[in-house]
Amino acid sequence: MIHFTINGQAKALDVEDDTPLLWVIREQLGLTGTKFGCGVGVCGACTVLLNGKPVRTCILPVVVASGAEITTIEGLDHPVQEAWLEEQVPQCGYCQSGQLMAASALLDEIRQPTDGDIDERMTNLCRCATYDRIRKGIHNASAKMPEPPPEPVEETSPEDAPADGGE
Ligand code: FES
Numbered sequence: 001m002i003h004f005t006i007n008g009q010a011k012a013l014d015v016e017d018d019t020p021l022l023w024v025i026r027e028q029l030g031l032t033g034t035k036f037g038c039g040v041g042v043c044g045a046c047t048v049l050l051n052g053k054p055v056r057t058c059i060l061p062v063v064v065a066s067g068a069e070i071t072t073i074e075g076l077d078h079p080v081q082e083a084w085l086e087e088q089v090p091q092c093g094y095c096q097s098g099q100l101m102a103a104s105a106l107l108d109e110i111r112q113p114t115d116g117d118i119d120e121r122m123t124n125l126c127r128c129a130t131y132d133r134i135r136k137g138i139h140n141a142s143a144k145m146p147e148p149p150p151e152p153v154e155e156t157s158p159e160d161a162p163a164d165g166g167e
C-alpha cells in the first residue's frame with residue numbers, strides 16, 4: 001500500500017511499487033491534466049510537483065512518492081496561470097500543463113529569473129514551439145509573485161548595549 005497526499009487529499013493505493021507515478025495519477029486517480037508524451041523522461045509533458053520540486057512521472061516509480069505531497073495541474077494555484085492566459089501562451093496545449101508546473105517551480109525558487117535562468121531550467125519540450133511566449137509568461141508571472149515575508153529582525157539583548165549608554 002502506497003500513501004501520499006495529492007492536491008491536498010490523502011490517498012492510500014494498492015499498487016505495485018514500480019508502477020510509474022503517471023499511470024497512477026491518470027488511470028487510478030483520474031487526474032488526466034498530466035499528459036503522457038515521450039514516456040522516457042525527455043519531454044516533460046508528465047511533470048508534477050513532488051514536495052514542491054518538478055519531477056517527470058512517466059519514469060518515476062510510485063514508491064518514490066511514498067509519504068510525499070504531490071501537486072498536479074488540477075491542484076495548482078499560482079500566478080503563472082493568470083500570466084499564461086494574459087500572454088496566450090498555449091497553441092495546441094498538449095505540453096502546457098507540464099510547462100506550467102515547471103514554470104511555477106522555477107518562480108518559487110527564483111522570483112525574478114533572467115532569460116538565462118529560464119533557458120537553463122525550462123527543459124520541457126513544446127512541439128508547437130511556444131518558447132518565446134513561455135518566456136514572456138514567466139516574466140509576466142514574476143511581476144505577479146507575492147512579496148516574500150520580511151527577514152526576521154534580530155533582537156538585541158540588554159547585554160549587547162554599551163555599558164556607558166553609548167555616549
Ligand atoms: S512523458 Fe514523461 S518526460 Fe515525456
Ligand code: FES
Binds near residue numbers: 126
Ligand atoms: S503548445 Fe503544442 S506542444 Fe506545446
